[in-house]
Amino acid sequence: PRTLPDPHLQLSDIFIAVKTTGRFHSTRLTLLLETWISRTKEHTYIFTDAEDGSAALKGYNMVVTSCSPEHSAQGLSCKMSAEYDHFMASDKKWLCHVDDDNYVNPGALLSLLSGFPPGGDVYVGKPSLDHPIRAHELLPDNTTREVDFWFATGGAGFCLSRTLAEKCRPGRGAPVGFIVEQRLGIPLVHSAMFHSHLENLLLLTPRHVPLQVTLSYGLFENKMNSVELQGTLSKEEDPSRFKTVHCLLYPMTNWCP
Numbered sequence: 001p002r003t004l005p006d007p008h009l010q011l012s013d014i015f016i017a018v019k020t021t022g023r024f025h026s027t028r029l030t031l032l033l034e035t036w037i038s039r040t041k042e043h044t045y046i047f048t049d050a051e052d053g054s055a056a057l058k059g060y061n062m063v064v065t066s067c068s069p070e071h072s073a074q075g076l077s078c079k080m081s082a083e084y085d086h087f088m089a090s091d092k093k094w095l096c097h098v099d100d101d102n103y104v105n106p107g108a109l110l111s112l113l114s115g116f117p118p119g120g121d122v123y124v125g126k127p128s129l130d131h132p133i134r135a136h137e138l139l140p141d142n143t144t145r146e147v148d149f150w151f152a153t154g155g156a157g158f159c160l161s162r163t164l165a166e167k168c169r170p171g172r173g174a175p176v177g178f179i180v181e182q183r184l185g186i187p188l189v190h191s192a193m194f195h196s197h198l199e200n201l202l203l204l205t206p207r208h209v210p211l212q213v214t215l216s217y218g219l220f221e222n223k224m225n226s227v228e229l230q231g232t233l234s235k236e237e238d239p240s241r242f243k244t245v246h247c248l249l250y251p252m253t254n255w256c257p
């Protein structure tokens, strides 16, 4: 029955796409490789815009796109289409997209996605705003109409089931949230377990931090925003707190204190 969850789902059924850019390889990306990507290496694909022969990147699934390295709508949606194409060519059941300032908790991600029925149309993530986005859709007769839709913030990550992905080619720069909600009428499943640095991460209770699907760090209102978590590593050694979270989840990691 289509309403039962999928207890057979495995972590390796999830295609995790990480969006990065050349100048963040040695900083942001390296931190991810040392932490969560070390647990999901085989099915994690890193989408970038620059060749990089560094030894640290050897052995990972790097996809060097010809997308512009700019933080423009065009550069970013170009990488999203590349992620989509690679996912479609794979045998994976889910496409999860994250930025290079996200920590992905593999166990929490698997439990979340296992709760959805196999073969269902699912778009799950955290809305980027507390209200839907209003846009003007261009109609075939060149008039426009106002449409409202929820948009999962790319900065917190989101996941798309294969069944739904097959119905929505993100062509011509139209963002995934728009295609899914407007064209297909499938609502975003709002999850509070995805986090971007555009929310106050200090509000997450420390004991809830290791249960979240994604975390982030970065600037928020001109101040460093990261989760609050006690550990042996100081804030100077681990400003993002990603290493501290990782050592809590995987204490046997060789570099953990």
Ligand code: UDP
Pocket (backbone or CB within 6 Å): 019, 020, 021, 024, 069, 070, 071, 072, 075, 076, 098, 099, 100, 101, 155, 218
């Ligand atoms: N990014 C990119 N090209 C750029 C700048 C950023 O592809 O020129 C990527 C970056 O690697 C990250 C995402 O876009 O995965 C968001 O960038 P950032 O965190 O710097 O900005 P935010 O949107 O969070 O303010």
Ligand code: MN
Pocket (backbone or CB within 6 Å): 099, 101, 155, 197, 218
């Ligand atoms: Mn960011």
